[in-house]
Amino acid sequence: MEAFQFSQVNTVNSALEAVRSQTETKFVAGGTTLIDLMKLNVETPKRVVDINSLPLSQIESTADGGLKIGAMVRNSDLAHDPTVQGRYPVLSEALLSGASPQLRNMATTGGNLLQRTRCYYFRDTAYPCNKREPGSGCPAIDGFNRIHAILGTSDHCIATHPSDMAVAMMALEAVVHIQGANGERSVALNDFYLLPGSTPHRENVLVSGDLITYVILPPVANGARAHYLKLRDRASYEFALASAAVVVSLSGNRIQRARIALGGVGTKPWRSIEAEHALEGREANEHNFRAAAEAALKGAKPRHDNAFKVELAKRCLTRALTNVTQSA
Numbered sequence: 076m077e078a079f080q081f082s083q084v085n086t087v088n089s090a091l092e093a094v095r096s097q098t099e100t101k102f103v104a105g106g107t108t109l110i111d112l113m114k115l116n117v118e119t120p121k122r123v124v125d126i127n128s129l130p131l132s133q134i135e136s137t138a139d140g141g142l143k144i145g146a147m148v149r150n151s152d153l154a155h156d157p158t159v160q161g162r163y164p165v166l167s168e169a170l171l172s173g174a175s176p177q178l179r180n181m182a183t184t185g186g187n188l189l190q191r192t193r194c195y196y197f198r199d200t201a202y203p204c205n206k207r208e209p210g211s212g213c214p215a216i217d218g219f220n221r222i223h224a225i226l227g228t229s230d231h232c233i234a235t236h237p238s239d240m241a242v243a244m245m246a247l248e249a250v251v252h253i254q255g256a257n258g259e260r261s262v263a264l265n266d267f268y269l270l271p272g273s274t275p276h277r278e279n280v281l282v283s284g285d286l287i288t289y290v291i292l293p294p295v296a297n298g299a300r301a302h303y304l305k306l307r308d309r310a311s312y313e314f315a316l317a318s319a320a321v322v323v324s325l326s327g328n329r330i331q332r333a334r335i336a337l338g339g340v341g342t343k344p345w346r347s348i349e350a351e352h353a354l355e356g357r358e359a360n361e362h363n364f365r366a367a368a369e370a371a372l373k374g375a376k377p378r379h380d381n382a383f384k385v386e387l388a389k390r391c392l393t394r395a396l397t398n399v400t401q402s403a
Contacts, residue, residue, distance in 0.1 A: 146185030165301035169243035232275030268343035315339030
């Protein structure tokens with residue numbers, strides 16, 4: 076780890092001022108990603124600003140029946156919040172399937188949205204990586220790529236986004252609120268993340284000096300059912316090989332509305348509009364679930380070690396839809 080300056084702030088304005096006054100500055104909250112990467116010299120900020128004292132740790136209902144989640148809300152607190160468990164169970168399930176209790180006690184909502192890939196080559200500075208050094212190459216493409224993405228990839232990067240929480244939030248159509256040098260703005264989560272294309276070092280729409288302040292979850296339709304299913308190599312403390320977050324509304328046995336997101340298979344938390352269209356207006360049965368899964372994975376581009384993910388993701392989505400539509 077390289078030497079760095081450390082400071083603490085207790086207001087959003089002072090946090091933004093700290094970033095404006097010096098380049099190569101990083102915010103640290105729970106530190107569950109940043110500190111790991113600093114130890115590996117993948118991240119080498121000259122200054123680290125502690126934002127743990129910012130007043131952004133509240134979970135509040137909105138006037139329209141939605142939910143406002145402060146960026147500093149810890150993953151454990153969010154997962155166990157009664158409103159989240161009652162109205163947004165898919166989010167609670169996703170959070171509790173990730174990491175370990177110790178990490179969930181530290182990790183924050185904003186930090187979780189920004190966590191970096193688990194790509195072996197990204198985390199080992201002995202290898203080139205287009206995320207670390209644009210134009211240096213992507214050894215994962217022809218290397219060992221079992222955990223890598225099959226959706227949203229490019230010739231420059233096939234790294235997988237690791238978050239469980241963000242997959243659930245994608246299915247819930249979350250909106251991210253950001254404050255920066257140019258004021259405040261809000262961005263739908265599906266637009267917040269960027270595909271790698273030829274610029275994989277740009278993972279989201281944040282620019283220097285931006286700070287996530289809170290996330291809004293819109294109201295869930297009355298009677299909507301939701302579920303998060305995660306498939307992995309072991310039962311705990313493991314990243315997804317494939318996961319599915321599904322939110323559906325039924326009229327009898329017919330699906331009126333569906334929101335589908337996949338994890339473990341995309342370069343970003345992957346919302347599948349194709350799967351949603353394949354489901355809406357159709358009966359809730361295995362044939363239609365499988366058709367939706369086929370639509371979701373139609374554009375997959377597997378590599379030699381991760382081709383199994385195509386069928387795994389299809390089965391994951393099919394099972395998640397079966398589970399949620401058969402629930403009482």
